Amino acid sequence: MGEHAVLHGCPVIACSVGLYCNVWVQRRQDREIQLQLPDLSFQQIYSPYQLTDYVGRMRLAWAHYRAAPSAKSFAPLGTVDPDHLVKCAIGEILHRLPPGNWRGFTLQVQSQIPPGAGFGSSGALAVTLTAALMQWFGLKEADCPLEPLAMSIERYQHGEPSGIDHNTSLLGSVIEGRRNAKGEFNLHTLPAIASNLLPDALRLFNTGTANESTGQVIAATRHRLTGTDNPLLASMRRNTERFGSLLRQTRPMPETFCAVIRDYQADLESLGVVPAAVAKVIRAVEKAGGAAKICGAGALSGDQAGALLVLGATNLPELAHYRQINAPLAVAGLEITRS
Template structure:
């Protein structure tokens, strides 16, 4: 038996813009996905959070994964991933099923695996629950069969799986979940820029609080497509601005300039709202935090999910959040990436 865990992530700055080649700063958070893997003739996937278990033959899993990969190609050519997203959403275990299929094919193993999945990471909240799951499954299955994959190889396979869930993702989510810490990420051809910021920013980021507003009605892939369908000039102006804010944030973090960091968080939220991915609930929370001298922005794709809040006075921030009826989630930022818990 092998047990592996992977953290979730939040964007300090850069979501949505990162899809168009702008830089982002992403942090691994202290909420993790855990997978226990055992050898089996079949593929058995059990989710403790969903209270659901399904069993498949290895051929069924590989065939389904190949079908979804072919459908991705078709949707990519049509520039519309609606059909793919619809298929994936039919069963909440489909994402894990694809992760197993991709990994077994990559490590050239014909046998199956029994997976038990447990996660502390809120689903559909903009904190990388899907990316953490893919990285954890890839690492757990490959370790179970003693196929030693490097961080780069695990990340590469996880990105292929993420594409089936999100269409044309940046790769930032899976990279941060895999490597951990704070990550400077930029999507580039032929190879993405992924730089650990542990040397530049060796300290932990404090006085940040996560707030879960509501479960988004749209998936990450659907929200990315919504932004893609905006008028090009309107979209690109805001995307470029978010990229500039990411560059400034790096310098601000190095210099520990908390007042400017707060302003960057608020400016980022303004641009994300103009891209159409905020919600009335998020806007209300952001407004309350700003009114009390803090900074707040949505995380991930938006449309609900988690809001990242900051204030030098942590107690004041928590009171503001609780007064609106939310439960603040205090968590470390910049934690370890994927790791083996038991083997």
């Protein structure tokens, strides 16, 4: 709750989902770096210098976007390379090491998280890649903090991420983020949603990958949330605050949750990030007495908008077209193992 609005100073709440991104690193006998992405049937070998050059270009592209955010300035970051973020992560790590410390390895990535669908797939990938590479190269947290490095990698995917996605993957549970007077993003853990609400009433569905990336959607709609006393932004802030208050209650009423979810969904539709086909399904849920909202950036076109949170009325035939995500909520965050 709070997507889009968080980029304009509003609070945001996110919950971890029991879907996982896994990264393995294994030594090679040479100095080459081999990437294996079996989910995408992709494999490629690079020299370290190819990867440092690649992330160098992405750094310049991001700086240009940051100076003047727009759909046009975001375009150079919107690469279609299947290994884009992996190359960026490795390149960022290599830039923090003297070339004499570079060594070859094979890196394999497998992920259960639907890409481009509001489930934080790039945030999870950024955290997992960073942790694996820091372990591989022996980088200490004091010298190379994991969280800001993961944030820098997320920028190459989203342009201006809020920080909530990768922090939720890192920390797990239910996370609330707020900006202080200095503009710094402060995070703390909230109690999980009331247990009597989770088992029967709350469900996650995947409506399918959006036509546009998160960065493209944000770049195209951010102007609708700017300006002093923006009424849409004020509504988003108010509804996120209401949702946070409910999470702090001992026995929140499902009907009250429904009201807040409906209201924030209306905000997202006013922002223009909910395709008509998805909005039609949401109207059916509401008519049946439930509530639903997209989670994540949404989409500007097409019939798919990624993650859909549904409270009540989850057995409707209209929802049967979407994949239900049968995974626990509020799970633990990053885990590291060695062998």
